[in-house]
Amino acid sequence: MPVTIDGQTCNFLFDTGASFVVLDESYKKLLGPALSLQEAEARTGVQFTSKHIITPNGKIELEMYKSISLKLGRLQVANRFPYITADLKSLWPFSGEKFCGILGMSFLHQFRWEIDFEDASVKAYIGAEPYLGEYNSRAPILWSRSQIPQVVINLYGRNIAFDLDTGDNSSGRIKKENLIILQGYSQIIASQKQDIVTVSSVSTSREYRLKTLRFANVVYPKVVLQESDQNAIGLKFLKRHNIVFDFPFNTLYLQHHKDYVKAEALNKSGLRLILKEGKIIVFNTRSLKGALVKGIKKGDEIVSIKGINCMSLFGVRDLMKKEEGKEIHLRVKRRGKVHEAYIRLGKDPL
Numbered sequence: 001m002p003v004t005i006d007g008q009t010c011n012f013l014f015d016t017g018a019s020f021v022v023l024d025e026s027y028k029k030l031l032g033p034a035l036s037l038q039e040a041e042a043r044t045g046v047q048f049t050s051k052h053i054i055t056p057n058g059k060i061e062l063e064m065y066k067s068i069s070l071k072l073g074r075l076q077v078a079n080r081f082p083y084i085t086a087d088l089k090s091l092w093p094f095s096g097e098k099f100c101g102i103l104g105m106s107f108l109h110q111f112r113w114e115i116d117f118e119d120a121s122v123k124a125y126i127g128a129e130p131y132l133g134e135y136n137s138r139a140p141i142l143w144s145r146s147q148i149p150q151v152v153i154n155l156y157g158r159n160i161a162f163d164l165d166t167g168d169n170s171s172g173r174i175k176k177e178n179l180i181i182l183q184g185y186s187q188i189i190a191s192q193k194q195d196i197v198t199v200s201s202v203s204t205s206r207e208y209r210l211k212t213l214r215f216a217n218v219v220y221p222k223v224v225l226q227e228s229d230q231n232a233i234g235l236k237f238l239k240r241h242n243i244v245f246d247f248p249f250n251t252l253y254l255q256h257h258k259d260y261v262k263a264e265a266l267n268k269s270g271l272r273l274i275l276k277e278g279k280i281i282v283f284n285t286r287s288l289k290g291a292l293v294k295g296i297k298k299g300d301e302i303v304s305i306k307g308i309n310c311m312s313l314f315g316v317r318d319l320m321k322k323e324e325g326k327e328i329h330l331r332v333k334r335r336g337k338v339h340e341a342y343i344r345l346g347k348d349p350l
Helices: 025-030 037-044 089-095 176-184 313-319
Strands: 002-005 008-014 021-024 052-055 058-061 083-086 101-103 111-116 121-126 137-140 149-155 158-165 172-175 188-197 202-210 212-215 218-221 224-228 232-234 241-246 251-256 271-276 279-285 292-294 301-305 327-334 337-344
Touching: 002 101, 021 025, 025 083, 089 271, 089 279, 137 149, 149 176, 149 212, 158 172, 172 176, 176 188, 176 202, 271 313, 301 313
Parallel strands: 008 101, 021 083, 158 232, 172 224
Antiparallel strands: 002 008, 021 101, 052 058, 111 121, 111 241, 137 251, 149 158, 172 232, 188 202, 202 224, 212 218, 241 251, 271 279, 279 301, 292 337, 301 327, 327 337
């Protein structure tokens, strides 16, 4: 989302899984001295247990600063909550987008947000009255100790709180103890290793395809969740709908897309692709059953696919999720030389 800071407009992530507004560390020059834990608590009236956050890759120590004025459309972002700084540039290659900040819940909780993924539009309303528009299902929003919005999912008689995390590009995350519950009811189809990317590092975990997941009284088939120390519903799952976060009235509304129960498609090529300095780069490769990759190595730049040069990272990633057996002819650049390459997509890894 476009945010104006210091007279310039740049993109911020809309992240319901972040407690605070985060600025890239390059903006430190606009901020005053870092706040101590006691100063941050005095400004906010909130007692912090520590100055770190927990990510899937471990703890990150925070530097807190007095908030400065930012503008999102006609909305002023600044409030009594401190800002956090972090090295966000390290995430650009994996996200495929350059962004200089994150809008977290210290700002987002004040408004009702209506998000139309089909039209790529976001509307914000001051919560004078509850949402009265169309929806197919809804769920109450609860709040964690870190003031992250949560919903309850019933796993075979156990009510489990899941964070709502639009900053997670996957369908979501789940604790091992809850995977054991699902396994006991034969709800896990398959699993595989997968990379997890956060502001702290890149690590490896496992992801699991479930037979079904019941959420807001709707059954979704073959959802994929990553094993984690946290339970969360991610952006890929939420994008099955147009959604309304009615934070002032603690309700999530879902308007289903026509293919909202379609099984989640996964990469069938074995290539992990990133965007680096505007170029699509092969970050790593791994063998998948039935897949055939010729003439492609780690570090190669994908120059063209089927003779088409202008490609988005997201478009190429989607191409790698097509049906098994699909053939893709492409060109890659390695050490300044262009080579012909070939991919035949394999079986769904899960």
